[in-house]
Each structure stands twice: as structure tokens, then as C-alpha cells.
Amino acid sequence: MATNDDLKNQLQNQQPQQVSASSLGFKALMNTPTMKKKFEDILHEKSDSFMGSLMTLVSGDDYLSKAEPMTIIAGAMKAATMDLPIDKNLGYAYIVPFNRSEKVGDRWIKHNEAQFILGYKGYIQLAQRSGQYKSLNALEIYEGQLTSWNPLTEEFIFSYENKTSDEVIGYVGYFELLNGFKKTVYWTKNEIEAHRIKNNKAKDKTSLSGAWRDNYNAMAIKTVLRSLLSKWGILSVEMQTAITSDERVFKQAEDGSVIEELSINDESIKDAEIIEETEEQSEQGEA
Structure with missing residues (x-):
């Protein structure tokens, strides 16, 4: 499976050499020409406003901002392909932080990722379009x-x-x-x-x-x-995509062009849950 580092290295190669891969967090990734073009290819003239709403969403959510950047972007792209807004106040689609533990060899590795969730208004919207x-x-x-x-x-x-x-x-x-x-x-x-x-x-x-x-x-x-x-x-094709994509975590392939589904029901995954801790609990956990 492609990793965040794989895509970061690919994007870095398309950027001026003074930009290091380690510096490519969510905001830097969103500002790369490669990423801008991907959203433009999907949304055309709507891409700027959609990317702006995604930046606002992440900057306004402390837990989401800590999620692996490419899971945030991949989830947002899934919403973009359905032409659904991700403003949580609208109720069409959501990008939410998600904790997952994955078995790698003999060890369990914890991931903080973003999950794509379709709202009931999203289902109604897609049905109406048919x-x-x-x-x-x-x-x-x-x-x-x-x-x-x-x-x-x-x-x-x-x-x-x-x-x-x-x-x-x-x-x-x-x-x-x-x-x-x-x-x-x-x-x-x-x-x-x-x-x-x-x-x-x-x-x-x-x-x-x-x-x-x-x-x-x-x-x-x-x-x-x-x-x-x-x-x-x-x-419809859109409705089939919605049903199979709802409440999933997405990754991107090495070339950055294919979104891969990561099933949270996989046997190699345990203790998956939406992030719920308060700031006070987080501070206690770090103590």
C-alpha cells in the first residue's frame, strides 16, 4: 500500500529543491501544483472554493489537523468526485479524524487518519440528481x-x-x-x-x-x-460510489492518481474509533 512518504517524495520532486519532504504537511501538500491540478480536474471552476473550504475545515479542527494529510485529502477528493460540499454545517459530507491500529509484522502501529462520512443530505442530493x-x-x-x-x-x-x-x-x-x-x-x-x-x-x-x-x-x-x-x-453510478465509500478511510496510490479504499473491517485492524478525547484527557495522556 502506498504511504504518505511515497506521495510526499513524488510531490517534492515536482517542487523547487529547497523544499524538503519533511516540511510537506497538509498545507504544503495542498499548495503543490500537483494537488491543485487534481482538484481542478475534478471540480474545474469550483476547485478554488472547495480547496478553501477544506483548508478552513482542517485549520478549525485541532484533531483533524493532526490526521495523516493524505487521508484528509483523499477523503476530500472522494467528496469532490460527488460534487458535495464538506462544510460540516451543511450536512452533505464530512471529513472526520479517526484512530486506527494496524498490525505490521508482530507490532501494532497506531494511525491518526481522516474518515469520509456521507450525510443524509448527501444521499438525498445524489438521489435527486438521477x-x-x-x-x-x-x-x-x-x-x-x-x-x-x-x-x-x-x-x-x-x-x-x-x-x-x-x-x-x-x-x-x-x-x-x-x-x-x-x-x-x-x-x-x-x-x-x-x-x-x-x-x-x-x-x-x-x-x-x-x-x-x-x-x-x-x-x-x-x-x-x-x-x-x-x-x-x-x-446510479454516483449512488453506488456513495454507498460503497461511506464511512471509509482512503489512501492514494504511489502515482497519486488512484484513491484506494482502506476497509476498517480488515482483520489486521483493531481498536478503530472516532477521536473523542477532550483537551483535558489529551493532556493527561501525555503526562
């Missing part, structure tokens, strides 16, 4: 709103006005294609929790971490939408 959807939506169901749900016939009856509390009991997703095909899925809160715990990479599987901790409902809605669209929706 031009095949008449309607598409997903939302929370609160206590008192659900009247009945038949998983076999998909008959879903609820009353929005009958909300009796702020307790969310489930999440529903629905779409109708232009050809008349309709699909409804409903996940109970318990089903969402079982899915979250099963896929939680933290040591404590039941703990809320990362995006699940910060915006539980948005992640639950995304889970429903991803299941709905991947099983029953129109799988």
Missing part, C-alpha cells in the same frame, strides 16, 4: 404519532398532530419514482440502536461517539435512507 425520483423523504416518528405499521404490506399510518412527547420511537423513509414505484421502510428506535451498536468501532460498543453523539437523529435518518436507497432505489 432525475428518477418524484418524492423522497425520511423523518423521525415521535411517541403518539404512529398508529400502525405492517412490514409486509408496508402500510404505514401515523398522525403528525398526535405527538404526545419529544420521545422518538422510530424513523421512516419513503420514496416514489417517476414510474410509479413506491417504497416505505420503518425502523424502530431499538432497530436503529442495534444497527449502531453492531457497527460501532469504539471499544465500548454501546457508547455514543462521533456523529452519533453529536446528531443522533441525523445519523438515524441517514441509516434509514441508506438502507432504503441501496435496497430499493435507482442505483
Whole structure:
């Protein structure tokens, strides 16, 4: 697998000799002609604004700024190929810091990398671009709103006005294609929790971490939408890429032109988790 040093050496060879490879951190890599051209090839006239938003994102996140630079850039390029903004306030796509331990020989090496996460708005955006959807939506169901749900016939009856509390009991997703095909899925809160715990990479599987901790409902809605669209929706090339790329760590090949997927489910990987420590905990760990 290509390493960061491989790409740094390649980029250094294209730079004036006074620039050393060791000095090529994230900001320096972003300023190389090679990297600028890669984003220009993908985004054309949008490249400058996208690269600017990426620089702002990294500079404003202490943990992300410490991640391996090429995993940040590779994740951002994945978002760029889908033409999705990475501003976390918009909710389309995210680049988040991620801890991973990899077995190299007889030793476990810890990496601080960046993970690409697609937001539920990203899934909606990609579905809309296909031009095949008449309607598409997903939302929370609160206590008192659900009247009945038949998983076999998909008959879903609820009353929005009958909300009796702020307790969310489930999440529903629905779409109708232009050809008349309709699909409804409903996940109970318990089903969402079982899915979250099963896929939680933290040591404590039941703990809320990362995006699940910060915006539980948005992640639950995304889970429903991803299941709905991947099983029953129109799988355009963009949507297939989105589904297979979501919540992955990416590297780049030696020539810098091919993005390689690094599966966090690989047997050589353990203790993978979104970075959660506070500044106080970090200082204690360094003491």
C-alpha cells in the first residue's frame, strides 16, 4: 500500500529543491501544483472554493489537523468526485479524524487518519440528481404519532398532530419514482440502536461517539435512507460510489492518481474509533 512518504517524495520532486519532504504537511501538500491540478480536474471552476473550504475545515479542527494529510485529502477528493460540499454545517459530507491500529509484522502501529462520512443530505442530493425520483423523504416518528405499521404490506399510518412527547420511537423513509414505484421502510428506535451498536468501532460498543453523539437523529435518518436507497432505489453510478465509500478511510496510490479504499473491517485492524478525547484527557495522556 502506498504511504504518505511515497506521495510526499513524488510531490517534492515536482517542487523547487529547497523544499524538503519533511516540511510537506497538509498545507504544503495542498499548495503543490500537483494537488491543485487534481482538484481542478475534478471540480474545474469550483476547485478554488472547495480547496478553501477544506483548508478552513482542517485549520478549525485541532484533531483533524493532526490526521495523516493524505487521508484528509483523499477523503476530500472522494467528496469532490460527488460534487458535495464538506462544510460540516451543511450536512452533505464530512471529513472526520479517526484512530486506527494496524498490525505490521508482530507490532501494532497506531494511525491518526481522516474518515469520509456521507450525510443524509448527501444521499438525498445524489438521489435527486438521477432525475428518477418524484418524492423522497425520511423523518423521525415521535411517541403518539404512529398508529400502525405492517412490514409486509408496508402500510404505514401515523398522525403528525398526535405527538404526545419529544420521545422518538422510530424513523421512516419513503420514496416514489417517476414510474410509479413506491417504497416505505420503518425502523424502530431499538432497530436503529442495534444497527449502531453492531457497527460501532469504539471499544465500548454501546457508547455514543462521533456523529452519533453529536446528531443522533441525523445519523438515524441517514441509516434509514441508506438502507432504503441501496435496497430499493435507482442505483446510479454516483449512488453506488456513495454507498460503497461511506464511512471509509482512503489512501492514494504511489502515482497519486488512484484513491484506494482502506476497509476498517480488515482483520489486521483493531481498536478503530472516532477521536473523542477532550483537551483535558489529551493532556493527561501525555503526562
